[in-house]
Amino acid sequence: MKRTVVLALLTLLPAFLAAKVNVVVSILPQKYFVEKIAGDLADVTVMVPPGASPATYEPKPSQMKALYKARLYFAIGVPFERAWLPRFLAQNPRLKMVDVTKGIEKMAMAGHHHEGDRESGSANGEAAVAHPDPHVWLAPPLVRTVARNIAEALIAVDGEHKTVYEKNLARFLREIDALDARLRKLLEPCRGKALMVFHPSWGYFAKTYGLRQIPIEIEGKEPKSRELAHLIREAKEEGVKALFVQPEFSRRAARAIAAAIGAKLLVADPLAADWSENLLHVARTICRKGE
Missing domain, CATH: 3.40.50.1980 (Nitrogenase molybdenum iron protein domain)
Incomplete structure (x- = not known):
């Protein structure tokens, strides 16, 4: 037993x-x-x-x-x-x-910096929370x-x-x-380049590799017509050739900007399961010849 x-x-x-x-x-x-x-x-x-x-x-x-x-x-x-x-x-x-x-010392979420933007303050004069x-x-x-x-x-x-x-x-x-090291080598030729994105997910990536993130959506809101016009002017001035969107967000405003400036609409998923390969893919897409 x-x-x-x-x-x-x-x-x-x-x-x-x-x-x-x-x-x-x-x-x-x-x-x-x-x-x-x-x-x-x-x-x-x-x-x-x-x-x-x-x-x-x-x-x-x-x-x-x-x-x-x-x-x-x-x-x-x-x-x-x-x-x-x-x-x-x-x-x-x-x-x-x-x-x-x-x-980790965190940054504030990226915002627009032109007159009348959503992060300059609320309608009653109160400062927006970053x-x-x-x-x-x-x-x-x-x-x-x-x-x-x-x-x-x-x-x-x-x-x-x-x-x-x-x-x-x-x-x-x-x-x-x-x-x-691989990302730095891939992105070195594109240092200083504007990275236009729908949702401001890529701020730390941009800061690390010498890029400048230009977001379309701020705090879950699509741009109003005045803001949209400013973004289109900014994209043209910066020579933006690609606009990056995420799978889970609406693409209406992104399509309007892309059509107005003749840019490609591309997917950059910050939540992809294969973390390392995804970052390499995004880096190659950002710095691809002609982009």
């Missing part, structure tokens, strides 16, 4: 040892980062699926169930977190909330900090695998540095 029990326990031991850390993240690029560091030691659930907006997304019941089992939630500052993180903690008080942007730009994952040097924060949190809840996490982190940091 005792021998049977021992054998049964030995049979279950591999499954026990292979238990994964249940992790929840807000967006797909974070899943890429966690898997680089945790490998097969973590089971990652992503809140915002492809094609959805982190500004307006509401979790599904199945995702709320995953949160109940989760040990870690890696927050990155996207808008839906402001409303939902307190609810996630109420759902699972044991959940450890980790701000993966800790240690929200921090959450898109830190689009600048590889900042992702080094994100990666370290992820590794630190994983080690805190799964210290048995500290050596694995540290080894994977070191490897990932080398990959980030290599990617950064």
